[in-house]
Amino acid sequence: MSTNPMHQFEVYRIGPELSLGGIDISFTNSSLFMLISAASILLILSYATTKKNLIPSKIQLLSELSYNFIAKMISDTAGSNGKAFFPFIFSLFVFVLFCNMIGMLPYAFTVTSHIIVTFFLASIVFIGVTILGFIKHGFKYLKLFVPSGVPVLLLPLIVVIEIISYLSRPVSLSVRLFANMMAGHTMLKVFGGFVISLGFLGGWLPLSFSVALTGLEILVAFLQAYVFAILTCIYLNDALNLHH
Amino acid sequence: MTIKNGKNISTRLKIAKNRIYKNLKNTNQIEGSSIGSALKMSTELVVTVVVGSTIGFILDGWFDTKPWLTITFFFIGVIAGILNVFKTAKKMQKK
Numbered sequence: 001m002s003t004n005p006m007h008q009f010e011v012y013r014i015g016p017e018l019s020l021g022g023i024d025i026s027f028t029n030s031s032l033f034m035l036i037s038a039a040s041i042l043l044i045l046s047y048a049t050t051k052k053n054l055i056p057s058k059i060q061l062l063s064e065l066s067y068n069f070i071a072k073m074i075s076d077t078a079g080s081n082g083k084a085f086f087p088f089i090f091s092l093f094v095f096v097l098f099c100n101m102i103g104m105l106p107y108a109f110t111v112t113s114h115i116i117v118t119f120f121l122a123s124i125v126f127i128g129v130t131i132l133g134f135i136k137h138g139f140k141y142l143k144l145f146v147p148s149g150v151p152v153l154l155l156p157l158i159v160v161i162e163i164i165s166y167l168s169r170p171v172s173l174s175v176r177l178f179a180n181m182m183a184g185h186t187m188l189k190v191f192g193g194f195v196i197s198l199g200f201l202g203g204w205l206p207l208s209f210s211v212a213l214t215g216l217e218i219l220v221a222f223l224q225a226y227v228f229a230i231l232t233c234i235y236l237n238d239a240l241n242l243h244h
Numbered sequence: 245m246t247i248k249n250g251k252n253i254s255t256r257l258k259i260a261k262n263r264i265y266k267n268l269k270n271t272n273q274i275e276g277s278s279i280g281s282a283l284k285m286s287t288e289l290v291v292t293v294v295v296g297s298t299i300g301f302i303l304d305g306w307f308d309t310k311p312w313l314t315i316t317f318f319f320i321g322v323i324a325g326i327l328n329v330f331k332t333a334k335k336m337q338k339k
Binding site: 157160161162164165167168171172175176223226227230231 | 279280283284287288291292294295296299317320321323324325327328
């Protein structure tokens with residue numbers, strides 16, 4: 001095993017090399033773990049909803065709890081108009097959550113520790129919300145960049161500022177998730193390396209740190225999925241209910 | 245006996261449900277969303293600066309005005325980041 005803390009983020013090809021129009025589309029370990037998380041979501045949720053008991057089993061309770069959690073989040077932030085987007089936000093939340101949690105298992109690859117994956121997810125949200133805003137409000141959606149009650153002299157500056165903060169949405173959404181996952185897993189690996197190098201006598205301190213960090217990382221894995229979903233709801237709210 | 249018990253159970257269920265909803269409103273929901281806003285503010289403060297400077301850098305390439313637009317947009321990005329923090333804080337105080 002390598003002691004390099006960045007080695008765990010390496011993407012390598014599994015199976016034959018495939019290319020489509022000059023773009024490498026080979027199956028990698030990243031795609032494998034995306035498939036694993038998607039498959040486990042499907043398995044768990046479909047198993048949970050096969051036997052619908054009045055007194056729910058633990059797994060049924062889990063799926064109902066997550067349903068309620070997201071439904072409440074959407075109605076709290078985006079209002080009743082946001083209900084139609086429940087399937088999208090639920091899939092997004094559960095996918096990010098499972099990718100993060102499966103990444104916590106030993107020898108597993110963390111899909112969300114690569115910025116291209118998180119940036120792609122964030123771009124879907126960003127482009128979708130922008131298109132939705134224009135469909136809902138037409139060119140009035142551009143009022144989002146012109147807050148009310150601003151002096152005319154300051155208006156050019158404010159518009160530029162608003163455009164920058166609008167464009168920074170997908171970047172901040174993706175960087176937050178990617179940076180948290182990558183930093184956490186690197187830290188775990190570094191402390192793990194200390195345990196080995198300090199040996200039986202000195203290794204106990206980093207080992208206890210490692211255990212504590214694992215707990216923290218599980219919290220972060222859940223929290224980042226939650227933040228990703230709730231910020232998607234907030235952006236959706238901006239597009240659905242224009243306030244300015 | 246059974247009817248009496250049934251009534252008891254339904255009233256007790258109502259009380260218990262109310263208590264759970266109150267607890268949910270009081271603790272979990274607010275704590276969770278404030279952690280969310282804190283994460284949102286801290287990353288946006290940094291990311292707007294990066295996005296602003298990048299836009300300035302691209303525009304510099306288009307208009308051939310090498311460092312000036314990058315510098316200007318860097319500062320606009322800083323302002324946008326701070327403004328975002330103020331906006332989020334204001335929204336949180338309204339709640």
